[in-house]
Amino acid sequence: MTERPLGIQGIEALYEECRTRVPDHKAAPAGHGLPAIVLVGPRGSGKTAALKWLGHLGSRRPHAYFDFDSAAPRRPHEVAGRLAYGLSHRLPRQTPLLFPRLTLGLFVVDPELFLDATDPERAKKQLRRALRGPRDPHPAAERVVAVAGLLQDINLVRIPGISLLASLIRQPPSMPLRVTRHTGFAWYSGPLAAMDALVELNQLSRSEDPADRAAVDRRLCEAFLADLRGEYARRQRDRNCVVLLDNIDAPGGREFLDLLMELRDAAGAPDPLLAVAGAANVGRVPGMFATGPAGVRLRSPEQAGYADWERSIPDPPPNRSWRWYCVRLRGLTAGETAQLGTNIATRLPDAPLLAHRLTDGHPWGVRQLLTASARIVGREGPEALLRGVLSRTTPATADADEGPPLEAAAREYLLRDLTDDQRRALVECCAAREFDAACDAGLLDRFPLHTRDSLARVVATRLLLTDPVPQDAETRGGRGSGYLERVHPHPLRGGSVLHPWPRLLLLRELAAVPDRWTAVHGRLRTWHTEHGHPLDVLYHSLALHEVDEVVEHLARRLAELSDTEVWLYELYAVTAAPLREPVLPEQSATLRAEQLAAELAPRAFAAHTPLTLLVLSLWLASDPRNRLPGAQPELNRTINAMFQYLAMRSAPTRVGLLHEAAKYA
Known part of the structure; x- marks a missing residue:
């Protein structure tokens, strides 16, 4: 039984809404047809699981699955042939779809069909002879292997299980030859007689000229869509057929879908094919433009809907980008x-x-x-x-008694699409609070030109960037979120940040070389100093273990500022800095806060003991591993006590700090 992924309710609703919008071939064409739905998200966000679940939901109607990453690169007409094979499968209480036009075309472009290019009349006789009866040049055993390979290629999504696979291998889908001849010949006839057009198609298929190859792909994909329209016009159905296309950012994916969208535009009439795709790289998805790092309009599952897609279509559309509808998978709650x-x-x-x-x-x-x-x-x-x-x-692998540490395995999985230079550069860029600041500060200057030019684009289009999380009590184990937003006269810029999960893993790699950690944070601090960003200067000072300076600055600000919330904003913004050694598993975080106070801030610890302990406790609490046990995070007691002490002993008295202390009670 296929497992239902969490958090895709909106995607299910969009899928069902599009599946039921079956074209009425008796009425004049209306509407914009169907979008090409693309589920996007970084590696590991659940795109494949979502596609498999949608296939499960639609498994009682014609559907097929194709993974552009796991299969060998295929030309568009080869993909169409494999999808047609899956769509033509017999389902209970469903008349199977037939593909006479595509079947005839695939027969004609078969590499094993040789027609005499020098003698058109002889070529037509050869084609007639080949069409008279089924030709099976392969022994039975080889044909079983070929069909098994085809099924593995398209990876049919289905309910019945292994018995279906066995039945397909024994008796692959077929159609009466007369249907193929009658419907197919009628469709291929045009300026040329049908036989002449088919001989010409055969010759084009043998050409190495890219234009000829493109013409073959176009003609056969036209046949694929024409067959679908013809089947739905011949027999009204209650659901559109579905193709699930995984990893369309891999070779062959865009080529197939681009051609499909082009043919939809050229036809000017809706077709009964719903394409749902998955991609980890939105740079390979030509969706509608939007401001932001990714450069493509992305909708959340909760926002997604057919009406939302229609509302977004420009009038008039400048290009075919409006046909693509990108839905970004969200993280788990x-x-x-x-x-x-x-x-x-x-x-x-x-x-x-x-x-x-x-x-x-x-x-x-x-x-x-x-x-x-x-x-x-x-x-x-x-x-x-x-x-x-x-x-x-x-866990152990075939090559080793045990695998690498989890953080190393996760880093390798998440970043395996990056080059070695891009990954090394990203390790340094992760030190910045905002990703753009890392690029602007010149951290990429020592890397090759290609890396300098490509890293920002790759990180954005691979969806490794996200909006920053408000820094307040909730991020440190307390209660409440967002209550300090828009209170500071000069807030943080709020630019996109690296996703917390890959950033955590990258920071561990940066911290493995202390000199590198110091150099990177030092350069970022210098750049922020030059550009007048005091909170970011203190952020990197804390990452460099210069705790005395940070505490003394916050002590001055507590005396100077009349607005307690402005001071709290600064306190949380600064203590969000990364730690070179964020957690010591065998040592409690409360004890470590006192130890760090004595080691890193002897001057401040003597003069501003409560504030020093508060700063170090909040700094450690920025890593959730220091907030165990979850029911009563051990640092909360220290944070609560230090806020209360400051509230009563500061001049002037700060009642607002008592309210903040209550968030950690």
């Missing part, structure tokens, strides 16, 4: 993560919440952390083991 971790939560209640906080709901990351946490169940010191969960090794 804390509740959905808890649902996935139900079996673990009864024995290790902190695991699901920690998995959600570390990954920000990234589906693949959540599953990996829950799997690693499951291996901790029943062992002594579970909290210490959870704090060190990223260092735990992954």
